[in-house]
Amino acid sequence: xxxxxxxxxxxxxxxxxxxxxLVVFLSPLWSGLNNVxxxxxxxxxxxxxxxxxxxQLIKQRALENxxxxxxxxxxxxxxDPFHPSVLADKYQRSYRPFLIGARGSQSLTNFFVxxxxxxxxxxxxxxxxxxxxxxxxxxxxxxxxSFYYSPLQTTTWIEAETGTKMDRYAAYRLxxxxxxxxxxIISATLARIAAxxxxxxxxxxxxxxxxxxxxxxxxxxxxxxIPFNNAxxxxxxxxxxxxxxNYQQFNQLAGKIGKQQTTSNNFGISNHFWxxxxxxxxxxxxxxxxxxxxxxxxxxxxxxxxLSQFAKDxxxxxxxxxxxxxxWQQYTGLSQTMLKQFDQKIRYQLQxxxxxxxxxxxxxGDVPYFMTDTIHPGWRGWLKIDQAVDPFLTKKVSQPHYHxxxxxxxxxxxxxxx
Amino acid sequence: xxxYIPYGNPTYFIWLALAIIPLMIGLLYGRxxxxxxxxxxxxxxxxxxxxxxxxxxxxxVGYLAYQVILVxxxxxxxQRKASPNKGWPFVMAVILAIIPLxxxxxxxxxxxxxxxxIGFLGISYITFKVVQTIMETRDGIIKAxxxxxxxxxxxxxxxxxxxxxxRYRRFLADYDNVPKRADYLNLIQTGVRYVFTGFxxxxxxxxxxxxxxxxxxxxxxxxxxxxxxxIVAYMYVYSLDLFFDFAGYSLFAVGIxxxxxxxxxMNFNQPFKSKNIKDFWNRWHMTLSFWFRDYIFMRLxxxxxxxKVFKSRVTTANVCYVINMLIMGFWHGETWFYxxxxxxxxxxxxxxxxxxxxxxxxxxxxxxxxxxxxxxxFLTFNVxxxxxxxFSGFLNTLFFGPSNF
Numbered sequence: 001x002x003x004x005x006x007x008x009x010x011x012x013x014x015x016x017x018x019x020x021x022l023v024v025f026l027s028p029l030w031s032g033l034n035n036v037x038x039x040x041x042x043x044x045x046x047x048x049x050x051x052x053x054x055x056q057l058i059k060q061r062a063l064e065n066x067x068x069x070x071x072x073x074x075x076x077x078x079x080d081p082f083h084p085s086v087l088a089d090k091y092q093r094s095y096r097p098f099l100i101g102a103r104g105s106q107s108l109t110n111f112f113v114x115x116x117x118x119x120x121x122x123x124x125x126x127x128x129x130x131x132x133x134x135x136x137x138x139x140x141x142x143x144x145x146s147f148y149y150s151p152l153q154t155t156t157w158i159e160a161e162t163g164t165k166m167d168r169y170a171a172y173r174l175x176x177x178x179x180x181x182x183x184x185i186i187s188a189t190l191a192r193i194a195a196x197x198x199x200x201x202x203x204x205x206x207x208x209x210x211x212x213x214x215x216x217x218x219x220x221x222x223x224x225x226i227p228f229n230n231a232x233x234x235x236x237x238x239x240x241x242x243x244x245x246n247y248q249q250f251n252q253l254a255g256k257i258g259k260q261q262t263t264s265n266n267f268g269i270s271n272h273f274w275x276x277x278x279x280x281x282x283x284x285x286x287x288x289x290x291x292x293x294x295x296x297x298x299x300x301x302x303x304x305x306x307l308s309q310f311a312k313d314x315x316x317x318x319x320x321x322x323x324x325x326x327x328w329q330q331y332t333g334l335s336q337t338m339l340k341q342f343d344q345k346i347r348y349q350l351q352x353x354x355x356x357x358x359x360x361x362x363x364x365g366d367v368p369y370f371m372t373d374t375i376h377p378g379w380r381g382w383l384k385i386d387q388a389v390d391p392f393l394t395k396k397v398s399q400p401h402y403h404x405x406x407x408x409x410x411x412x413x414x415x416x417x418x
Numbered sequence: 419x420x421x422y423i424p425y426g427n428p429t430y431f432i433w434l435a436l437a438i439i440p441l442m443i444g445l446l447y448g449r450x451x452x453x454x455x456x457x458x459x460x461x462x463x464x465x466x467x468x469x470x471x472x473x474x475x476x477x478x479v480g481y482l483a484y485q486v487i488l489v490x491x492x493x494x495x496x497q498r499k500a501s502p503n504k505g506w507p508f509v510m511a512v513i514l515a516i517i518p519l520x521x522x523x524x525x526x527x528x529x530x531x532x533x534x535x536i537g538f539l540g541i542s543y544i545t546f547k548v549v550q551t552i553m554e555t556r557d558g559i560i561k562a563x564x565x566x567x568x569x570x571x572x573x574x575x576x577x578x579x580x581x582x583x584x585r586y587r588r589f590l591a592d593y594d595n596v597p598k599r600a601d602y603l604n605l606i607q608t609g610v611r612y613v614f615t616g617f618x619x620x621x622x623x624x625x626x627x628x629x630x631x632x633x634x635x636x637x638x639x640x641x642x643x644x645x646x647x648x649i650v651a652y653m654y655v656y657s658l659d660l661f662f663d664f665a666g667y668s669l670f671a672v673g674i675x676x677x678x679x680x681x682x683x684m685n686f687n688q689p690f691k692s693k694n695i696k697d698f699w700n701r702w703h704m705t706l707s708f709w710f711r712d713y714i715f716m717r718l719x720x721x722x723x724x725x726k727v728f729k730s731r732v733t734t735a736n737v738c739y740v741i742n743m744l745i746m747g748f749w750h751g752e753t754w755f756y757x758x759x760x761x762x763x764x765x766x767x768x769x770x771x772x773x774x775x776x777x778x779x780x781x782x783x784x785x786x787x788x789x790x791x792x793x794x795x796f797l798t799f800n801v802x803x804x805x806x807x808x809f810s811g812f813l814n815t816l817f818f819g820p821s822n823f
Contacts, residue, residue, distance in 0.1 A: 006603050010603075010610055
């Protein structure tokens with residue numbers, strides 16, 4: 001056997017395997033494999049899993065079904081009988097919440113999640129939960145952002161970007177995160193976009209190839225191993241509800257359950273949360289939030305990204321502004337004046353640009369059993385949120401007219417204090 | 419610049435492939451580019467011991483200088499004409515050779531888990547090579563000392579971090595020669611197969627056992643407080659992960675050595691097919707167990723026989739088994755579970771020998787057939803897995819660990 005032939009026998013299979021792999025991961029044929037089983041959609045909609053957040057296929061199929069995106073962060077994980085997912089399922093509403101967000105996912109993460117479902121957001125409705133706690137002086141924590149960072153969403157956005165103020169600002173913010181620098185060519189591309197330039201033809205080619213590979217990975221793998229424990233929690237909570245919806249009865253039931261589950265402390269905080277997270281440290285936590293401010297933060301700029309994207313997609317959005325547990329707020333010394341300023345500032349940013357569907361619950365922090373812990377709504381809180389969400393999603397509501405004002409991206413606005 | 423654990427990720431393999439292609443072309447045409455090989459060795463050593471690991475890199479350089487001087491001095495003593503070949507210089511040389519390793523192994527035990535500053539990835543394996551060279555120099559089998567060749571042997575980068583443990587004379591014979599083209603083509607073919615089998619072992623099977631299955635089982639076992647079947651599940655999953663991870667790594671090291679025209683010895687030979695514990699140690703981490711056999715067990719046996727310490731040969735062998743395995747336990751680390759693991763295997767070898775002698779004596783009444791062989795494999799596998807459960811330290815976490823739950 002000649003040398004050439006022998007070497008071909010040894011290395012041929014390796015090259016064949018490499019070629020096959022390229023064909024598999026670069027093939028456009030995978031986009032035909034679109035079907036997502038309804039059970040998987042249901043599990044994914046409440047899973048709060050980072051994999052679902054970072055992926056694309058499941059969200060797209062679910063939103064084309066009857067799911068509505070509920071953007072936010074850690075509040076969605078507070079399941080009880082009045083959680084929006086439980087109520088929608090129990091009373092067979094025309095919509096089902098697709099919960100997006102978990103601890104540490106703030107405006108910037110939500111903006112990139114939107115990139116994977118822009119098509120599904122066009123002209124549709126959505127719910128967006130604004131946590132005041134996002135708006136800290138440092139803004140989004142780079143590590144939390146990395147945890148939810150999706151290269152697929154980034155390449156999707158780069159492929160669609162047109163050099164608007166929104167695009168340039170998003171590139172600028174991404175470059176401030178370690179995730180934005182994890183790929184050298186992508187980070188060079190971001191630098192050009194941030195500077196208002198088009199990506200070079202090589203960069204476009206590279207982003208295109210990366211995008212195709214990531215897209216295929218999502219098409220091939222994302223459907224599997226979706227956690228279903230939250231779907232089971234929803235089923236369990238549904239059983240505690242009466243068969244017909246009655247607000248008065250519900251309000252009483254919420255109070256009753258809340259009372260049963262907050263017996264360990266005087267703050268109206270659920271026993272579970274109190275015993276596991278607070279009990280041991282409660283002495284040190286006295287007045288620990290005294291200097292805290294949510295009024296000056298780069299988060300206002302990131303939030304403007306979200307608003308610009310909603311405006312671009314003509315999505316009709318209901319914003320929810322939650323309160324802080326009043327007793328806890330007073331114990332930890334969190335300033336009431338500051339919270340009021342935050343509320344006014346965020347409402348101004350919303351309303352002056354035409355975002356008028358707002359459920360502002362910021363004054364309900366002292367309603368008994370409204371909050372399940374320090375900052376997250378539960379029982380009566382969820383019920384009040386449902387009073388806004390249900391009619392917004394099931395009835396005809398006025399079409400919004402958005403007019404985005406780029407000044408909200410400016411440092412002046414981020415640092416503005418009345 | 420990025421830094422790599424050897425064979426840790428796909429990028430490392432791409433670098434590796436690119437670096438050895440010129441070497442392979444040379445070997446195919448009857449040339450070994452030794453200068454080039456030194457340069458790429460240096461490059462890969464820097465990938466592993468540079469950057470954030472630069473301190474271990476300095477430790478490695480210091481360690482190497484120390485050992486080269488030590489072996490040079492002992493060789494000078496031994497290779498003089500009419501060298502007296504006394505016992506004490508030899509014992510001194512061995513002690514000096516293992517002192518750095520002892521310090522590295524003892525430091526975490528007495529400094530509550532802190533790593534010694536003179537440690538680096540693979541110090542054990544280099545120490546084994548040094549000790550073996552000293553012993554063969556004493557025996558007069560190694561007749562000349564070349565500091566540069568000795569350095570090449572110690573620092574041969576494909577095997578530096580976790581073996582296999584090669585032998586000086588065997589390595590040198592390969593390094594000094596160029597294999598015939600037909601032989602080298604066979605080496606390439608086998609090497610490529612090893613590397614790809616290694617991919618299956620390390621990146622698929624070890625991933626399934628170690629990363630997919632193990633954490634859940636571990637958590638359930640801890641939450642169960644005390645004994646639960648999860649511990650048994652953990653035992654098997656841990657054992658399989660240990661095997662596929664280490665065997666996969668060894669296949670990479672041997673496969674890459676083959677591609678470089680060096681026939682590094684194999685480290686695993688289907689160990690879970692062993693019919694008894696002795697058979698197991700002939701198939702599991704072979705270069706380590708052979709090293710222990712040749713340089714500890716055999717030397718002990720000779721020493722005891724020469725000084726007539728024990729009357730019977732059986733007792734001599736049994737004592738040597740236990741000491742041998744205990745030393746291996748201590749080598750793994752100064753914790754109760756490593757030492758128990760060594761003791762367990764020492765006793766298992768003694769029991770095994772006793773049984774085999776008994777069986778030989780009563781051949782006529784003890785059956786031997788396919789079924790008993792299968793049973794022997796099953797029994798050996800479970801004994802071995804149990805020893806790995808001890809080795810894993812999981813029982814320590816379970817029974818003596820801080821209670822977080």
